[in-house]
Amino acid sequence: MSTEWDAVVLGGGAAGLFCAGVAGQLGKKVLVLDHAPVLGEKIRISGGGRCNFTNLHSGPANFLSLNPHFVKSALAKYPSSEFIKLVASYGIAYHEKHQGQLFCDDSAKQIIELLMSECTKGNVTIRNPVLVESIAQEGSKWIVRTDTGVEKTKSLVMATGGLPVPAIGATAYSLDIAKQFGLKVVEPKPALVPLSFTADTFGSLNELAGLSVPVRIASGSKGQRYGTCRFNEDVLLTHKGLSGPAVLQASSYWTEGEPIHIDWLGAIERPNGFNCDELFNDEDNRLKSAETILAAVLPQRLAKAFAEQNNVTGRKWAEVSKKDRQALKELITNWSVKPAGTLGWKKAEVMLGGVDTKELDGQTMMSRQNPGLFFIGECVDVTGHLGGHNFQWAWASGFVCAQAL
Ligand SMILES: Cc1cc2nc3c(=O)[nH]c(=O)nc-3n(C[C@H](O)[C@H](O)[C@H](O)COP(=O)(O)OP(=O)(O)OC[C@H]3O[C@@H](n4cnc5c(N)ncnc54)[C@H](O)[C@@H]3O)c2cc1C
Structure with a gap:
């Protein structure tokens, strides 16, 4: 024919x-x-x-x-x-x-x-x-x-x-x-694809699989193929790593070996006058536990995981040194982590x-x-x-x- x-x-x-x-x-x-x-x-x-x-x-x-x-x-x-x-x-x-x-x-x-x-x-x-x-x-x-x-x-x-x-x-x-x-x-x-992590970079976060958190995410760098990006979207924690719209978007700009950056507070509805520095320094919080302070701005399970990662679990805010508070602040406002890879063509x-x-x-x-x-x-x-x-x-x-x- x-x-x-x-x-x-x-x-x-x-x-x-x-x-x-x-x-x-x-x-x-x-x-x-x-x-x-x-x-x-x-x-x-x-x-x-x-x-x-x-x-x-x-x-x-x-x-x-x-x-x-x-x-x-x-x-x-x-x-x-x-x-x-x-x-x-x-x-x-x-x-x-x-x-x-x-x-x-x-x-x-x-x-x-x-x-x-x-x-x-x-x-x-x-x-x-x-x-x-x-x-x-x-x-x-x-x-x-x-x-x-x-x-x-x-x-x-x-x-x-x-x-x-x-x-x-x-x-x-x-x-x-x-x-x-x-x-x-x-x-x-592969693009618009979930990212995977090694156990040592991801810590205990895989225990929070199913949790979705609004964040501000950044990925890529000026010299890379497609430059940089910044999105306000939700991250989904999974057993294998990170997914959800924020991470799918970031994956398109991500290059192997480079970190992605997550501001876990970046996309929350901030009450009038909310100031991250005040939250971390506020003397009114002296008697509250570190987890309670973090849980004011993060989902409770995530607050607990971050407190554990920084060894401040169970400590009163007054007992957390300035240096440790600064480290916590850095962790939740600029979590910089290197993905091990993507989940590939099957999931892209x-x-x-x-x-x-x-x-x-x-x-x-x-x-x-x-x-x-x-x-x-x-x-x-x-x-x-x-x-x-x-x-x-x-x-x-x-x-x-x-x-x-
Ligand atoms: C799970 C998933 C969800 C998505 N959701 C969205 C969404 O909601 N919104 C959005 O904008 N995009 C979405 N996309 C992306 C979107 O589906 C694609 O960008 C779009 O389908 C591309 O259109 P296309 O015609 O180029 O390719 P396709 O739609 O993939 O069509 C290609 C066609 O070519 C045929 N073909 C392949 N190889 C051969 C061959 N050798 N010989 C003959 N025929 C061949 C295939 O059978 C297929 O019918 C999604 C993708 C996936 C995987």
């Missing part, structure tokens, strides 16, 4: 299906090929099953890339407000959870159904599961050999996503094809790195040196912060690509 298409899209995930639907509705003859038996699996598991499908405030500052300006054009042409309109036009109920993050009220499956309907409206042909065996260029055409036949196309759109969650079919295929055609690839790394939500944006035209997502070859979505060196930005990138990059097919 051999057919000629305007565009073949490899990967029927968020970016691929959206791009195909838009292009089809612009009158293009589009084929989507995917190796998975079920499409949109990452969308289905996203946002705890409710899909955080975009963010009201999504903008260039929410993305990491070696070229932070690259996202500007696509995000300007397809801002989050456009996808919100589309969601509303399908009557999908949604709500804002936190800092502009929009989730379906009911189920992530509604977003998959939306994408499939958009493809139906555009007469898009979808084939899965199909094994793509090879890709070659013949003159101005792209030849895609699969286990079901050979497809000829004017444009080839690589949308096979990133490496997280191999169990649901993640592959490096887009990166392999980029390399095959001479495009540079920024080394991929996204991939850092990917096809180098220098190789692509940000207006169209087309390879500068290979006319007709496009890369969209997570396979590109553009990684969003937690909070709906990664889907927003899938929609925006898919949209601008569709206009250029």
